Amino acid sequence: MKFGLRYCNTGRYVDPVKALELIQAGEEAGFESAWTVEHTVVPSGYESAYPYSTDGKMAGGKDDIPLPDPLIWMAYVASHTSRIKLGTGILILPQHNVVITAKQVATLDHLSGGRVLLGIGVGWLREEFEALGVPFEDRGRRTDEYVAAMRELWAGDPPNFSGEFVSFKDTHCRPRPVNGTVPIIVGGHSKAAARRAGRLGDGFFPARGAPAELVALARSEAEAHGRDPGALEVTTSLPEDLAELKGMANVGVDRVLVPVTNMAGLPTAISGPEEALTWKDRIAEYADL
Numbered sequence: 001m002k003f004g005l006r007y008c009n010t011g012r013y014v015d016p017v018k019a020l021e022l023i024q025a026g027e028e029a030g031f032e033s034a035w036t037v038e039h040t041v042v043p044s045g046y047e048s049a050y051p052y053s054t055d056g057k058m059a060g061g062k063d064d065i066p067l068p069d070p071l072i073w074m075a076y077v078a079s080h081t082s083r084i085k086l087g088t089g090i091l092i093l094p095q096h097n098v099v100i101t102a103k104q105v106a107t108l109d110h111l112s113g114g115r116v117l118l119g120i121g122v123g124w125l126r127e128e129f130e131a132l133g134v135p136f137e138d139r140g141r142r143t144d145e146y147v148a149a150m151r152e153l154w155a156g157d158p159p160n161f162s163g164e165f166v167s168f169k170d171t172h173c174r175p176r177p178v179n180g181t182v183p184i185i186v187g188g189h190s191k192a193a194a195r196r197a198g199r200l201g202d203g204f205f206p207a208r209g210a211p212a213e214l215v216a217l218a219r220s221e222a223e224a225h226g227r228d229p230g231a232l233e234v235t236t237s238l239p240e241d242l243a244e245l246k247g248m249a250n251v252g253v254d255r256v257l258v259p260v261t262n263m264a265g266l267p268t269a270i271s272g273p274e275e276a277l278t279w280k281d282r283i284a285e286y287a288d289l
């Protein structure tokens with residue numbers, strides 16, 4: 001079982017000094033990864049329903065929360081660490097120019113020594129899409145195509161792609177990721193997200209828990225598309241009782257994420273770098289699950 005730190009670019013860790021203290025402590029304790037979250041803008045008074053709270057609002061209803069760009073935040077902490085992987089949980093892929101994103105992600109992976117985990121999602125905040133000038137309705141199709149386009153930019157020799165939303169011909173994009181590609185982890189708590197993870201993802205990240213039916217759906221979708229269902233890595237939130245980890249491993253969970261703030265409505269499990277260091281023995285205890 002791998003352990004990660006969750007939503008590290010929020011709360012007190014917007015401060016660069018505190019961010020480094022947390023991630024360096026996490027690396028020393030044996031955390032495998034540190035994860036960020038993204039909202040480029042949060043329009044005041046949005047009416048779209050946040051899917052992970054009963055009141056439909058994120059961050060306790062606050063709109064003006066400091067939330068650094070995840071890739072830039074990751075680049076900053078990458079330059080002060082050497083082993084811990086850095087993930088987006090998630091990057092709202094259809095809001096981005098995919099060619100620029102592929103370049104940024106590959107560059108970060110190159111400079112960090114192959115430590116990037118690219119968690120992606122389709123997004124839920126319609127008002128944010130409107131502020132960015134991106135259509136909301138086609139975000140699912142756009143996401144699927146963007147994943148294929150990024151992989152072509154990272155591996156094609158030379159890259160060529162022709163799609164509904166993006167096209168390029170003999171277009172080089174260097175440097176390439178260290179391992180030839182970057183793991184793409186599909187986030188979401190819906191059947192559509194599970195199917196997308198199985199169809200094109202390297203991993204699946206249900207936002208809350210690891211519902212057996214969603215994991216099974218993701219794996220069956222992978223098999224239906226000629227992919228190895230056992231290779232789909234499952235990431236989810238830390239259970240309240242660590243005794244549940246064995247059962248989670250038995251149903252195929254590979255990684256659990258430990259909240260460092262209550263940004264996503266989850267209780268804070270690690271309140272600072274000193275507490276992160278105390279997890280060293282727990283991480284070692286469950287390493288062989």
